[in-house]
Amino acid sequence: MAVKLKSYTSSGEAQLSRLYSVDEVRSLDSYAINHLGIPGIRLMKRAGRSCFDVIMNRWPALRSLTVMCGSGNNAGDGYIVAALAAQSGIKVKVFSLVDPARLSGDAQTAFHYAQQERVEVMSFPGRQLELDDSELIVDGLLGTGFKGELRDNYVQAIDWINAQSVPVVALDIPSGLAGDTGELASTCVEATITTTFVGMKKGLLTGRAPNVVGELIFCDLDVPDDAYQAIEPSCVQTSTTQLFPKLNPRRPASHKGSHGHALIVGGNSGMGGAAILAAESCARSGAGLTSVATRAEHVLPLLARLPEVMAKAVSSGHDLADLLSRPKVVVIGPGLGQGAWAEQMLQQAYLANLPMVIDADALNLLAKGRVIGNLPCHRWVLTPHPGEAARLLDCSLEEVQKDRFSSTQKIQQRYGGVVVLKGAGTIIATSKGVFLANVGNPGLAVGGSGDVLSGVIGALIAQGLELDDAAKLAVCVHGDAADMAVEDFGERGMLASDLIPYIRELLN
Template sequence: MLGTEALYTAAQTRALDQCAIHEHGIAGVTLMARAAAVAFRYLLELWPATDAITVFCGTGNNGGDGYLLADLAHKRGISATVVQLGDSGKITGDALMAREQAMANGVPVCSFDGYEMPIDGVLVDAMLGTGLAGALRGEYPAVISSINSSNLPALAIDIPSGICSDTGKVLDDAVRADLTVTFIGMKRGLFTCEAPEYTGAVQFADLEVPASVYESTGGNCARLDLAALLEQLPPRSLTTHKGHCGAVLVVGGDYGMAGAAAMAAEAALRCGAGLVSVATRPEHVAALVARAPEAMSRGVSSDEEFALLLEAADVLVVGPGLGDAAWSRQLLHRSLASGKPVLLDADALTMRAKGVVEDSGAGPRIMTPHPGEAARLLGTTAAVVQADRFAAVEELQARYAATVVLKGNGSLIADREQTLLSDYGNPGMASGGMGDVLSGVIGSLWAQGLTAIEAAALGTCLHGAAADVAAEEGQRGLLATDLLPRLRALLG
């Protein structure tokens, strides 16, 4: 896989845990003690002056981690109280051993009924962990609400309670943590959908599990690292000329939307494409030349004019400002039938979803939908897409036989073999034109010789990272064109 950090579902993490216990002889309570020690260490690093903690424990192993953390704090002379949620009679196994140890060492334990939230100290969420799959029940909604309204710092053990660890979806409400410490397997839901709003900083510990344990659970999901991806770009030879660096053709810019095509073209240029052309409405050529003189902008009114541009291109970026007119449909039809690698974005995706233009499948495809476009392509709603972004991107990939970038908070990139996650980017990107820039970035990298998945992965990370650099001057008012100089700087 291209990613440097494997991501796991809850079921896969449990399998890793069981492999460590049953095949490598590491006792479950030993793993629990290691988890508690790591979480306590991070707690002290972030809040070194704390003299009190309150640990909210459920009835499962997540609660066991919490009991042992409370015991460590108590031994350290820090006031530690456990608030037990659920029926304590249901606690069994390693979690019961942890509870009994903490209570034997003098850690006070109380129920939530009638409990008054503290006015200071650190709160620890050890309630539900990765086991939650449905709506919150019993006392949990009230407890989570109390934690969030306390204005006290909070640490979540493994994952904030209320978040689905497989999807990142908040199931009802969730603990808003300042720090999440997760163990054995990095949970894929921590970095996408709504989860980043709740996790705070995320720290990971493998609990000294042998490397061979991870070989036993075949995962196909990973988190991307920009520095590692940049190493895929070979240095340019001293004899390099523009013909060696790929030719990108941007197809778009219907009436009133020439800016979208211009931004895609500029992004392609800034990311190193040797030649960039734009096929657009004849009326827009002058404006495009003024905006981006390095791009060869051509007015297209006939198949013959377009055929000449297609012939010279290595990669087509189709969709920025393309519209849905007869002119737009014809350009999309000719692009898809060209046999060239085609990146489909924006209006091209909308037309594909409507079925007004069929895809011959004559060349490789990259698709870059946002959740609304993904919903149209799948015949569902954006809410359904967001409820399980991993399922959505994998279904898109299978249905359309393309490399797919599902944009959003924690963008997902999928081909037939792997699903990758990029958590670069920030809320300042909620402005028009960002997707047009992304399509130009990916198209440029693809034309320079990267595979479709390599170009999509690097391009998505590069785009988000450029926005992060630009946002250092402020998120509000961040423009898509603000990314252009940062892209070049990051590529080096």
């Protein structure tokens, strides 16, 4: 699921591709203050102003709002919003979870600014609080510095916010969300809009974050580009638009051999559909030739659906070895199973020394370590979902999802090549860095969508793309195709095969 994203920046859309850790955003703040001479309170006022402008743009007839404040700079942003609302004649109340006298630095200055505008500041009384006539809530409870467990009064405040039937605007990050990982605390503010500042926090776009972020709006607060040049982001957002130029136009005198030959290996007994989906998506994504090595019973159904492919029945690794001299890439795993036949297929495919896309049960066999023990290998793309990733790392699913960035990097370091950790906010780890694709929607949560993706990756490698570029472009096109399909027909009932015509359209 993609987070709906907008940008209000002075330096253009390029800022949206830079995804920072919490510490890196602090370094951006520090650089702006200490090296560029921008006072911290000025940045805080810009943050409050940008959030208030978003509110007034979305709800121009707003008459009253409630601001919830904690103890740090996130609260300071909230007090600025409250002061600006009061200046505009909007009825505003602030409920604070701490004694405002305990605030320090810029947050204290912001509190005094709200006092000057006669903003009413009260202690949060707990769940019994009545919202009265407020039409909107601003979440200024916890910023990006939150870690660990929530205190009881914050749990009460967040649960109270979520129980109200009015829109919620989160300042910088929904309270209870981890800015580095996308992991949620025991409870988390469910925002209608999140306005985030200075640097895009990478945790806003993956894990369970899409469930709570709502529409995400980024503002760089007019921080000069010098700061962004000084602080490198730990992750980069990738997109179809960025990557499409990697796919060279076809030359007039080209022939089928000019566009590569991909071999799909899979479709064990009873699982032929997965190999068929991978083969069809591969052919429709531009591979000049697509072959399939599968169980004998799947050959006729495959040819009936897709007569353009070359289908071969293989009963042993020896049978497969005879087919491995021609292709440029092997896609193995869709419907492969984990028995003796599957192990022979994986062993022979590996011995062919070709680029590989490893998916589904081939990943599970890899995790077992019996078939391939020579690690790491740098000529493959691994495409695990979180469960398969847990098996590759010999850990729990919860550990994988708790920090998807770290999990993807650990798999890449252990197994080599390119790793695509599927799910909301798909993460791609390569030897060159970490990338995130903010694409797709819940319609992709259906059997077979991963088989389609593996076929697209294979087709792009066959056409000459490097492994990392093929993986990134395939993930983006796959997610964008899902958005196009949903726009036409809706999320519910989408099939993996529905994606294929849109993938073809996008790649052209």
